[in-house]
Amino acid sequence: MNMHPPGELSASKPLAPALSIEHIAVHFGGLVAISDLNFVVNEGEVLSLIGPNGAGKTTAFNVITGFLKPTKGRVCYRGTSLNGLKPHEIAGLGLVRTFQRTSVFQTISVFQNVMTGLHSRGRSSLWDTLLALPRERESESELKATTYEILKLVGIEHRAGNMAGSLSYGDQRLLGVALALAANPSMLLLDEPVSGMNASETAAFMRVLDSVRGMGVTILLVEHDMPMVMGISDRIVVLNYGRIIAEGPPAAIQGNPEVIQAYLGLGAKKRARD
Amino acid sequence: MKRLLSWLAVLAFASIPLWLNDPYLLNACITTGIFIIAAMSLNLLLGYTGQLSLGHVAFFGIGAYVSALTSLGFDVELFGGIRVVHQPWPVWTGFVLAVVIAGICGYLVGKLSFRVRGAYFVIVTISFAEVVRLVALNWVELTQGPLALTSIPPFTLGLPGLGFFELYGKIANFYLVLVVGLVCYVVISRLTKSRVGRAMVALKENESLAVSVGIDVTRYLILAAVTSAGIAGAAGSLYAHYLRIIDPDVFMFLYTVTMVIMVITGGKGTLAGPIVGGLIFGFIPVIARSFATPELQWILYGALMILIVFVLPQGIVPAIERWFSVTDKDEGRAKLEPVK
Numbered sequence: 375m376n377m378h379p380p381g382e383l384s385a386s387k388p389l390a391p392a393l394s395i396e397h398i399a400v401h402f403g404g405l406v407a408i409s410d411l412n413f414v415v416n417e418g419e420v421l422s423l424i425g426p427n428g429a430g431k432t433t434a435f436n437v438i439t440g441f442l443k444p445t446k447g448r449v450c451y452r453g454t455s456l457n458g459l460k461p462h463e464i465a466g467l468g469l470v471r472t473f474q475r476t477s478v479f480q481t482i483s484v485f486q487n488v489m490t491g492l493h494s495r496g497r498s499s500l501w502d503t504l505l506a507l508p509r510e511r512e513s514e515s516e517l518k519a520t521t522y523e524i525l526k527l528v529g530i531e532h533r534a535g536n537m538a539g540s541l542s543y544g545d546q547r548l549l550g551v552a553l554a555l556a557a558n559p560s561m562l563l564l565d566e567p568v569s570g571m572n573a574s575e576t577a578a579f580m581r582v583l584d585s586v587r588g589m590g591v592t593i594l595l596v597e598h599d600m601p602m603v604m605g606i607s608d609r610i611v612v613l614n615y616g617r618i619i620a621e622g623p624p625a626a627i628q629g630n631p632e633v634i635q636a637y638l639g640l641g642a643k644k645r646a647r648d
Numbered sequence: 649m650k651r652l653l654s655w656l657a658v659l660a661f662a663s664i665p666l667w668l669n670d671p672y673l674l675n676a677c678i679t680t681g682i683f684i685i686a687a688m689s690l691n692l693l694l695g696y697t698g699q700l701s702l703g704h705v706a707f708f709g710i711g712a713y714v715s716a717l718t719s720l721g722f723d724v725e726l727f728g729g730i731r732v733v734h735q736p737w738p739v740w741t742g743f744v745l746a747v748v749i750a751g752i753c754g755y756l757v758g759k760l761s762f763r764v765r766g767a768y769f770v771i772v773t774i775s776f777a778e779v780v781r782l783v784a785l786n787w788v789e790l791t792q793g794p795l796a797l798t799s800i801p802p803f804t805l806g807l808p809g810l811g812f813f814e815l816y817g818k819i820a821n822f823y824l825v826l827v828v829g830l831v832c833y834v835v836i837s838r839l840t841k842s843r844v845g846r847a848m849v850a851l852k853e854n855e856s857l858a859v860s861v862g863i864d865v866t867r868y869l870i871l872a873a874v875t876s877a878g879i880a881g882a883a884g885s886l887y888a889h890y891l892r893i894i895d896p897d898v899f900m901f902l903y904t905v906t907m908v909i910m911v912i913t914g915g916k917g918t919l920a921g922p923i924v925g926g927l928i929f930g931f932i933p934v935i936a937r938s939f940a941t942p943e944l945q946w947i948l949y950g951a952l953m954i955l956i957v958f959v960l961p962q963g964i965v966p967a968i969e970r971w972f973s974v975t976d977k978d979e980g981r982a983k984l985e986p987v988k
């Protein structure tokens with residue numbers, strides 16, 4: 375599947391910063407949701423953002439994707455400042471998110487969901503559409519082919535004709551990822567993608583994530599499922615009370631006393647020692 | 649199958665004047681047709697983007713007045729003694745202007761709805777319609793106020809080599825409405841079956857999700873509002889040149905309600921919905937008139953409406969589609985088609 379314009383993948387050298395969050399602060403009135411957030415996600419890596427509930431992870435997501443204006447600081451993606459850009463413009467830059475709860479277009483079919491997600495890849499203009507010019511048909515059949523490829527990638531192609539709302543919970547989450555992939559991301563932000571999934575659904579989800587990663591898509595993950603986080607991440611950033619308390623590879627995070635104190639708990643420390 | 653049904657429906661409509669000679673019933677067909685066009689335009693906004701415009705009659709009325717005034721001419725004095733004199737123009741220019749100016753009004757209302765959605769959008773549209781009605785009622789110099797604009801010329805049809813024909817009678821107007829209705833249907837159908845339509849449905853279904861996949865929802869909301877208002881303006885123009893007299897009553901709230909009833913009972917968000925709903929609620933008063941007293945007619949009207957909404961909350965057309973389990977052929981194919 376051609377997820378990127380040619381040349382884009384080869385240009386992404388390891389450790390080139392893709393997304394940089396520069397001293398972001400978010401205040402809701404007197405409440406400080408994020409006090410000073412500063413980290414970088416490199417091209418092609420999987421970075422997880424973990425921390426207790428209320429630590430500001432989802433708020434950080436909302437700031438990065440333009441759903442929320444930061445009180446201070448700025449976000450840069452591949453050298454472009456995202457400040458002041460609307461969410462759909464940020465999505466257009468290749469920075470695409472999923473939502474914490476199931477987020478699909480409930481009353482239309484799975485196939486139509488992904489077709490909708492492919493919106494910005496359509497090449498037909500309004501006039502092509504109104505006058506039913508050949509380009510409209512070409513564009514539509516391209517989109518249909520891509521839709522099928524994406525559904526196959528996440529493994530729900532057998533559900534194409536079903537209404538999205540009728541899918542199982544796990545399949546809806548997969549469809550959510552399919553929708554995000556449809557928007558042609560170079561970086562994917564996943565907000566608790568496996569929460570509420572059973573073990574086999576989580577395993578299926580991780581396989582999908584592996585193949586997405588194989589396509590060179592950078593991933594920023596927020597998740598509470600520690601085995602998954604530790605298994606898939608290149609680096610982990612730990613948030614508590616709106617600030618970063620630790621940052622590093624999974625092994626270092628598991629042994630970090632401050633992280634254990636704030637989030638992982640002593641069980642994790644014991645496991646890390648074993 | 650669906651295409652065949654559509655053509656059969658068009659043929660059936662086109663054959664009506666051949667076997668229906670009663671001028672009263674033909675008149676009912678024409679006015680129902682005009683209201684079906686207006687209901688189709690409302691459906692684009694309500695059924696696809698999910699925004700309820702309860703001032704939709706404003707665009708209809710603006711279309712009627714613009715078209716009538718363009719073809720009648722006017723002479724008004726604005727603030728500061730500026731006198732604007734307009735000589736009568738051909739009727740078709742009135743029709744075009746009706747579509748354009750109603751579309752511009754749709755743009756302004758759509759632009760406002762950038763900030764307000766849901767209940768606030770409903771209030772904005774109601775207020776807009778009421779303001780326009782008061783202008784039409786009180787700007788007597790331009791609109792004749794309650795005295796009505798009269799002697800509005802009928803549409804003319806220019807045939808090469810044969811000269812101009814005035815579309816004067818009921819049969820001519822019937823076919824005019826049918827042709828305009830077909831064009832509007834095709835426009836709406838092409839829009840809604842394309843990525844434009846998918847973007848509109850995405851906005852209705854889940855706005856944040858739509859935005860997160862890169863859809864500029866404001867753009868498509870405005871596009872829907874402009875198209876919808878333009879088509880309603882076209883319906884208004886047809887109305888003005890068919891009745892040949894209009895007064896501020898064209899802005900009656902009841903007309904908006906009629907359109908909403910047609911869309912909801914027929915099935916919002918379906919192409920055939922407003923047509924089915926429009927035929928039912930356009931002809932109930934006509935049929936009921938033959939056997940019921942006026943009070944009973946409206947009771948029947950209301951009872952049927954409640955019955956339909958109660959039994960088929962999604963509307964008649966979606967219920968029929970479910971009954972025959974009509975599936976989109978593209979989706980059906982997607983399941984079987986091997987990947988390239």
